[in-house]
Amino acid sequence: MQPAHKFLLLSFIGIAAYAFVHRPAAGPEPGPLFKSAVYVLDTYDVDNKGSLPDAQQELLDSPTYRAWLDGVCVKEAAAPAWRIVPSAEQFNDDQPEFKRLMAEPRTGANWQYVSDGKKTLSSGPLPASEADAEALIGKYAK
Amino acid sequence: MTKLIDGYPVVDENYARPAGFEGHGTGYVARDYQAFLLNGAAFTQAPTIKRLTEQEILEIAIEKTAKRTWITDLCDRVGSIVKDQKQAEYCWIHAPVRGMECIRVAQGGPHPPLSAFYPAWLIKHGQNTGGSGIQGIHTLADHGTCVEAMVPPMTFHVNVTPEITANGNLHKIEVYEEFDPADTQLQMSSVCQDEPYSVGIPYWSPDGGHEVLVSFLAFANTSGKPTFGDLREGIDNSWGVGWGKNGRGVLSGSKRKFDEAGRIAAISQSIA
Numbered sequence: 511m512q513p514a515h516k517f518l519l520l521s522f523i524g525i526a527a528y529a530f531v532h533r534p535a536a537g538p539e540p541g542p543l544f545k546s547a548v549y550v551l552d553t554y555d556v557d558n559k560g561s562l563p564d565a566q567q568e569l570l571d572s573p574t575y576r577a578w579l580d581g582v583c584v585k586e587a588a589a590p591a592w593r594i595v596p597s598a599e600q601f602n603d604d605q606p607e608f609k610r611l612m613a614e615p616r617t618g619a620n621w622q623y624v625s626d627g628k629k630t631l632s633s634g635p636l637p638a639s640e641a642d643a644e645a646l647i648g649k650y651a652k
Numbered sequence: 653m654t655k656l657i658d659g660y661p662v663v664d665e666n667y668a669r670p671a672g673f674e675g676h677g678t679g680y681v682a683r684d685y686q687a688f689l690l691n692g693a694a695f696t697q698a699p700t701i702k703r704l705t706e707q708e709i710l711e712i713a714i715e716k717t718a719k720r721t722w723i724t725d726l727c728d729r730v731g732s733i734v735k736d737q738k739q740a741e742y743c744w745i746h747a748p749v750r751g752m753e754c755i756r757v758a759q760g761g762p763h764p765p766l767s768a769f770y771p772a773w774l775i776k777h778g779q780n781t782g783g784s785g786i787q788g789i790h791t792l793a794d795h796g797t798c799v800e801a802m803v804p805p806m807t808f809h810v811n812v813t814p815e816i817t818a819n820g821n822l823h824k825i826e827v828y829e830e831f832d833p834a835d836t837q838l839q840m841s842s843v844c845q846d847e848p849y850s851v852g853i854p855y856w857s858p859d860g861g862h863e864v865l866v867s868f869l870a871f872a873n874t875s876g877k878p879t880f881g882d883l884r885e886g887i888d889n890s891w892g893v894g895w896g897k898n899g900r901g902v903l904s905g906s907k908r909k910f911d912e913a914g915r916i917a918a919i920s921q922s923i924a
């Protein structure tokens with residue numbers, strides 16, 4: 511064997527041994543592979559917000575929920591891409607993704623959409639509480 | 653000495669304008685409600701917003717105060733401050749424009765200060781004079797307003813460019829409603845559902861009326877079990893952050909008699 515080939519072979523064996531010794535310990539199953547910053551659109555019945563269960567009203571009013579959304583949503587024009595808006599025909603937003611989401615079907619005024627900016631990842635009734643909303647969005651948001 | 657509720661100055665019949673604010677304008681003139689109030693006629697418009705019971709309002713107010721979830725708290729979170737009309741007699745348009753800014757903060761997205769002087773120009777054409785917040789709301793629904801950077805404060809004569817018109821169209825009031833100015837319960841239902849409302853106070857001071865934005869509720873009596881009767885309207889005034897507590901105060905006594913009230917419920921969103 512040529513000295514150069516012997517050197518390459520020994521190097522390969524060394525690297526393989528190092529990788530085996532330092533291999534990562536077995537852990538939990540990995541989560542979704544493509545978690546990313548998201549768009550969130552929450553809608554509500556503007557004339558009957560007071561009829562919602564307390565926890566849902568708190569969700570819509572919450573500064574802490576908004577702060578959490580700030581951290582997981584896409585930044586567009588230096589602002590996090592979330593909206594908490596009336597489910598109204600008059601909706602007018604110059605962010606195309608929010609227009610697209612608002613135009614999607616829903617069976618109630620109190621609704622939540624999560625998207626990655628191209629496709630809708632989640633569409634369903636407004637979560638029952640702030641914790642539920644963060645758990646649901648957290649499935650998709652990094 | 654000015655009374656305080658939770659640090660907010662109480663604006664009642666004994667209220668005197670503090671030093672340093674003598675030159676600040678007010679500028680509210682009633683539209684036609686003076687006749688309405690004198691005649692005792694019924695307000696004919698049926699409200700669309702859910703009317704909460706007094707008990708519901710009380711419970712929501714207690715909770716929002718404890719958890720700091722009034723729309724003013726949302727504004728504080730992102731640094732959105734009250735407006736300053738300075739020496740202009742334009743309180744009647746500053747109040748609804750401030751309402752737009754508050755709703756914009758609550759709805760999400762960018763929230764640059766919006767111009768009060770552009771819609772004032774559309775209505776008054778340069779006259780520095782009083783007006784009606786309800787008329788202001790209608791104009792803001794029809795034409796919107798541009799960002800304040802395009803028409804800054806104290807700009808009485810606006811050279812309306814296509815850019816200003818286009819920017820105004822991006823910021824319109826989309827959903828609004830006029831309230832019976834004497835219907836305290838309905839008005840409080842609105843602010844408890846995170847929708848501020850602009851009110852005209854005909855006798856703010858001996859020299860005239862004032863328009864302000866009701867943006868939260870406060871409790872006049874902090875000892876004992878709170879009741880609906882303890883609730884007072886908290887306001888975003890338009891005298892800058894130097895007045896009151898960060899520009900906010902609480903109405904009491906005769907200053908709670910309004911002659912117009914308009915709810916601002918939703919506005920259009922724009923990054924511009």
